[in-house]
Amino acid sequence: MLEINSVSVFYENALALNDLNIDVQQGEIVGVFGSNSAGKTTLFNTIAGLTLHLKRREQRKGGERITITGSIRFQGEEISLSKPSDRVEKGIILCRERHPVFRDNTVEENLRLGGYMRSGSEIKESLQFVYDLFPPLLRLKNKKAGMLSGGEQEMVAVGMALMARPKLLLMDEPLLGLSPLMQKEVVRAVKKIRQQGVTILLSEQYARPVMPIIDRGYVIENGTLVVSGTGQELMDNPEAKAAYFGM
Numbered sequence: 001m002l003e004i005n006s007v008s009v010f011y012e013n014a015l016a017l018n019d020l021n022i023d024v025q026q027g028e029i030v031g032v033f034g035s036n037s038a039g040k041t042t043l044f045n046t047i048a049g050l051t052l053h054l055k056r057r058e059q060r061k062g063g064e065r066i067t068i069t070g071s072i073r074f075q076g077e078e079i080s081l082s083k084p085s086d087r088v089e090k091g092i093i094l095c096r097e098r099h100p101v102f103r104d105n106t107v108e109e110n111l112r113l114g115g116y117m118r119s120g121s122e123i124k125e126s127l128q129f130v131y132d133l134f135p136p137l138l139r140l141k142n143k144k145a146g147m148l149s150g151g152e153q154e155m156v157a158v159g160m161a162l163m164a165r166p167k168l169l170l171m172d173e174p175l176l177g178l179s180p181l182m183q184k185e186v187v188r189a190v191k192k193i194r195q196q197g198v199t200i201l202l203s204e205q206y207a208r209p210v211m212p213i214i215d216r217g218y219v220i221e222n223g224t225l226v227v228s229g230t231g232q233e234l235m236d237n238p239e240a241k242a243a244y245f246g247m
């Protein structure tokens with residue numbers, strides 16, 4: 001479904017992604033693991049088109065700061081030069097790191113914003129799915145999102161992404177800063193989202209909490225692929241084990 005071939009990203013002279021090859025099959029949950037500044041967010045932003053958007057914006061200002069090379073194919077189609085909105089239309093939806101929400105808007109307003117390009121009946125159906133997935137949000141629907149706990153905000157952020165009706169959902173460190181209990185909730189939700197036919201690529205620093213649900217994983221360091229394989233293969237690999245145990 002998603003094929004990333006020899007993708008590199010340079011900021012100025014710093015290499016953020018180094019000749020990465022990653023593929024995701026329809027229906028899979030695939031993990032990308034790596035420590036701080038490994039390149040996880042750059043990878044996700046590059047798949048969603050935000051890195052290209054930033055590059056073009058900087059070019060208009062006269063800078064030549066960002067270089068992106070390689071190929072990204074989604075459902076057989078080259079998308080590496082597409083605008084972020086075109087990628088959203090194709091079903092590639094990014095849930096960014098650190099649960100960003102519109103703080104002054106209510107929970108339900110945030111969710112509706114996530115579904116802005118969908119029809120009324122689709123919004124109704126997706127809202128129902130999100131509230132079924134995260135029952136606490138129903139109780140909180142008229143509260144300002146900025147008043148919620150980090151875990152609740154993450155539910156809103158994931159809910160907003162779902163409102164856009166993803167085919168491929170990109171989740172950048174969805175567990176970051178959450179309590180173990182809340183992490184379990186999000187992991188359970190990811191599993192349920194996949195059951196809806198959504199393919200998922202997620203990043204985390206540590207693989208352990210998502211090990212039970214991933215089909216395969218990639219470990220990256222300094223933008224470079226270290227190992228890849230099934231959950232079991234990663235656990236059996238000494239280098240991946242460091243990522244798995246977080247040592």
Ligand SMILES: Nc1ncnc2c1ncn2[C@@H]1O[C@H](COP(=O)(O)OP(=O)(O)OP(=O)(O)O)[C@@H](O)[C@H]1O
Nearest residue numbers: 011014016034035036037038039040041042043097
């Ligand atoms: N806009 C930018 N301009 C310059 N350098 C950047 C920019 N964004 C990221 N970088 C650099 O690219 C590298 C990869 O950063 P990235 O944010 O992708 O890592 P990450 O794996 O998401 O880290 P974290 O776990 O902290 O979220 C880092 O060295 C970072 O400093």
Ligand SMILES: [Mg+2]
Nearest residue numbers: 040041042097
């Ligand atoms: Mg990041």
